[in-house]
Amino acid sequence: MKQKIKIIVLFIFVCGSAFVFTRSGQMQAKQTDGKKTAAEVYKNIQVFKNLPAEQLIKTMEIMSSSLGVNCNFCHVQGDFSKDDKEEKQTAREMILMTVGINKNYFGGRTEVSCATCHGGKPHPASMTPLGENLFRRPNFNQTKDAMPTVDQVLDKYVAALGGAGALAKVKTRTIKGTRAVNDAAPIAEEVFAKSPDKMLVVTSFPQTSVSTAFNGADSWTLGGRGATAVHEDELEQFKRDARFLFQPAKLKEIYKELTVAGVDKINDKEVFVVRAVLPSGARERLYFDKQTGLLVRRFAATPTIIGAYPIQIDYEDYRAVEAVKIPYTTRWSIPGRIWTRKITEVKQNTAIDDAKFNEPKK
Numbered sequence: 001m002k003q004k005i006k007i008i009v010l011f012i013f014v015c016g017s018a019f020v021f022t023r024s025g026q027m028q029a030k031q032t033d034g035k036k037t038a039a040e041v042y043k044n045i046q047v048f049k050n051l052p053a054e055q056l057i058k059t060m061e062i063m064s065s066s067l068g069v070n071c072n073f074c075h076v077q078g079d080f081s082k083d084d085k086e087e088k089q090t091a092r093e094m095i096l097m098t099v100g101i102n103k104n105y106f107g108g109r110t111e112v113s114c115a116t117c118h119g120g121k122p123h124p125a126s127m128t129p130l131g132e133n134l135f136r137r138p139n140f141n142q143t144k145d146a147m148p149t150v151d152q153v154l155d156k157y158v159a160a161l162g163g164a165g166a167l168a169k170v171k172t173r174t175i176k177g178t179r180a181v182n183d184a185a186p187i188a189e190e191v192f193a194k195s196p197d198k199m200l201v202v203t204s205f206p207q208t209s210v211s212t213a214f215n216g217a218d219s220w221t222l223g224g225r226g227a228t229a230v231h232e233d234e235l236e237q238f239k240r241d242a243r244f245l246f247q248p249a250k251l252k253e254i255y256k257e258l259t260v261a262g263v264d265k266i267n268d269k270e271v272f273v274v275r276a277v278l279p280s281g282a283r284e285r286l287y288f289d290k291q292t293g294l295l296v297r298r299f300a301a302t303p304t305i306i307g308a309y310p311i312q313i314d315y316e317d318y319r320a321v322e323a324v325k326i327p328y329t330t331r332w333s334i335p336g337r338i339w340t341r342k343i344t345e346v347k348q349n350t351a352i353d354d355a356k357f358n359e360p361k362k
């Protein structure tokens with residue numbers, strides 16, 4: 001097997017991959033304007049040299065989830081820079097192969113990622129699956145119901161939440177709840193939010209409490225290791241979470257393009273899928289329950305050189321708080337981790353000082 005991989009990698013190199021790497025190297029260099037590269041921050045980087053350093057752990061999480069393994073599948077304890085495991089070296093070859101396939105066959109778009117072949121397993125299947133009678137699937141005359149327009153979907157959503165008028169009257173929210181990470185016991189979490197996009201989340205872990213905030217201009221996160229900047233793409237998600245709290249009636253201002261893409265199912269319920277493009281060009285998908293009109297899922301992905309890093313946010317258990325509805329359960333899923341916030345108490349329109357969202361002075 002090793003031999004085969006070597007040959008494939010060699011093949012890709014011979015077929016112009018030096019060119020691939022100088023070109024993608026330049027592309028990455030543009031993206032990393034002013035930011036450190038992985039090679040500058042970590043000790044033993046051979047293939048991810050030009051990757052923005054802040055993406056290194058994301059690519060590690062993509063690789064782990066794509067193969068369904070832990071970090072120690074490729075790494076030895078104590079030092080991630082060591083090359084003691086054959087799997088780590090194979091992974092390097094796989095990274096080069098994946099980048100090469102995309103370059104040579106997909107015009108440089110990351111269509112193929114580790115997950116395409118591995119699908120959650122270390123050893124991809126090379127045999128076609130058996131069992132399902134695919135030839136009798138009745139999908140020739142799929143009824144093509146007329147799709148609603150974006151405006152119809154958005155209007156129904158806003159109406160289901162209580163209407164634009166009622167939503168506009170909510171200027172602040174103080175939320176108490178719990179956060180559960182994977183199977184761990186829930187811990188306390190508080191959210192302070194002010195229209196249109198100021199938000200402070202305080203999570204009380206057993207050893208330390210972590211605060212993350214956006215004050216309309218700047219963001220910060222403060223935990224056991226002191227204050228740090230929030231990564232750009234995480235900040236984007238944080239801001240979006242905040243704006244979704246207050247501006248569900250203004251999705252057309254948040255996104256520059258919205259299109260109804262089709263119907264799908266989430267937990268056996270039919271949903272309308274809306275493709276959404278942000279002013280930055282980043283794409284998301286919004287899923288609205290066909291029956292209730294409520295937003296049940298938001299999906300976003302950050303591109304990396306080996307494929308997209310996905311984040312999925314599920315909204316459940318909508319309940320009325322005075323004249324509007326909010327989801328009492330929100331679940332964030334990223335590769336290898338899921339955390340859930342369950343609200344226990346919400347107060348609306350209590351005064352919150354703007355200073356609360358500013359980074360505390362040292």
Ligand code: HEC
Binds near residue numbers: 057069070
């Ligand atoms: C499928 C194999 C694989 C898995 C799983 C994996 N890694 Fe890696 N990791 C690599 C490879 C390959 C490199 C070196 C990349 C390069 O040479 O550019 C690396 C490098 C690193 C580095 C940089 C070390 C240094 O100083 O040079 C860190 C940190 C790291 N991994 C952390 C993790 C963490 C945390 C996880 C689990 C979430 C993880 N890795 C899972 C293959 C893996």
Ligand code: HEC
Binds near residue numbers: 001117123
């Ligand atoms: C085009 C398909 C394809 C893609 C894309 C792909 N792999 Fe693989 N990978 C394979 C095949 C096939 C094997 C050999 C499996 C076996 O030996 O059973 C393999 C083996 C591996 C192994 C060795 C497993 C072991 O137990 O020794 C690692 C590690 C690995 N891949 C990591 C990755 C990573 C990380 C990515 C993404 C950067 C990736 N692969 C992308 C097809 C692929």
